[in-house]
Amino acid sequence: MYRISIPEAVLFLHAFPLNKDMYKFQFCALEEEGIPYVAVDYPGFGDSPNLPGEYTVERLTDYVVNILSELRIKKVVAVGDSMGGYIMFDLWRRYRELVKGFVFVATRAEADTEEGKKTRYTLIERVKKEGKDFLIDVMLENQTSPSTKKDEKKMRTLRCIMEKASTEGIVKTLKALAERRDNRDLLPEISVPTLVVAGKDDEKVTPPSVVKKIAEGIKGAEYHEIENSAHLPPFENPEAFNGVLIPFLKKLL
Numbered sequence: 001m002y003r004i005s006i007p008e009a010v011l012f013l014h015a016f017p018l019n020k021d022m023y024k025f026q027f028c029a030l031e032e033e034g035i036p037y038v039a040v041d042y043p044g045f046g047d048s049p050n051l052p053g054e055y056t057v058e059r060l061t062d063y064v065v066n067i068l069s070e071l072r073i074k075k076v077v078a079v080g081d082s083m084g085g086y087i088m089f090d091l092w093r094r095y096r097e098l099v100k101g102f103v104f105v106a107t108r109a110e111a112d113t114e115e116g117k118k119t120r121y122t123l124i125e126r127v128k129k130e131g132k133d134f135l136i137d138v139m140l141e142n143q144t145s146p147s148t149k150k151d152e153k154k155m156r157t158l159r160c161i162m163e164k165a166s167t168e169g170i171v172k173t174l175k176a177l178a179e180r181r182d183n184r185d186l187l188p189e190i191s192v193p194t195l196v197v198a199g200k201d202d203e204k205v206t207p208p209s210v211v212k213k214i215a216e217g218i219k220g221a222e223y224h225e226i227e228n229s230a231h232l233p234p235f236e237n238p239e240a241f242n243g244v245l246i247p248f249l250k251k252l253l
Helices: 020-033 057-070 083-094 114-130 133-143 152-163 167-178 184-189 208-217 238-252
Strands: 008-013 037-040 075-081 099-105 194-199 222-226
Touching: 008 020, 008 057, 008 083, 020 037, 020 075, 020 152, 020 238, 037 057, 057 083, 057 167, 075 083, 075 238, 083 099, 083 167, 083 184, 099 208, 099 238, 114 133, 114 167, 133 152, 184 208, 194 208, 194 238, 208 222, 222 238
Parallel strands: 008 037, 008 075, 075 099, 099 194, 194 222
Antiparallel strands: none
């Protein structure tokens, strides 16, 4: 039995309804640079089985923190796309001693509006009745830029990643997203180096104007918009995304 202790690492937190494979282009780049990282699948997504009971953002955060503890990782620079950003806010709220830096990607600090909650619960009922296929079609349409939609290989890969999500995981996580708390109060408190990234073509999920509010609320935060990407910049335009990510990470690790 071997024991591994990595004092500091990059932590990749994926978007909904994807898994850690959405960061495959970053894995290669970090390996070339010799930067340690860990990438986690939430329960019910990718290679992780579902957990019994209901999910909340806080429970998913605890799940991630337990993995870090098992790996004996003491500090992380967390990179979170969309839902990953919500977990990052909770990391700061309850586990800030773990955080060395943040990279918020295509996410928001605000909670769901009442209309947003209603939409998520409508999706839950439909997924229960019809399964997940229609949801994947909707997500592929809403989360990708025009240039990504023209790339058949990327679209097929994204579909394969999303199809690894379990129906149970989708339903439980949609409820967790609907009931998440508002995190705008945390922005002035965040005191670690922070990079905020938006997809320039994200018109339907987290437009740049929404993402930019995170950078405006955190003192000293860097802000970048990635062309030819919408809600999934690390996957849609990895060259441009890595071009801002790697220098940021090298300053911290």
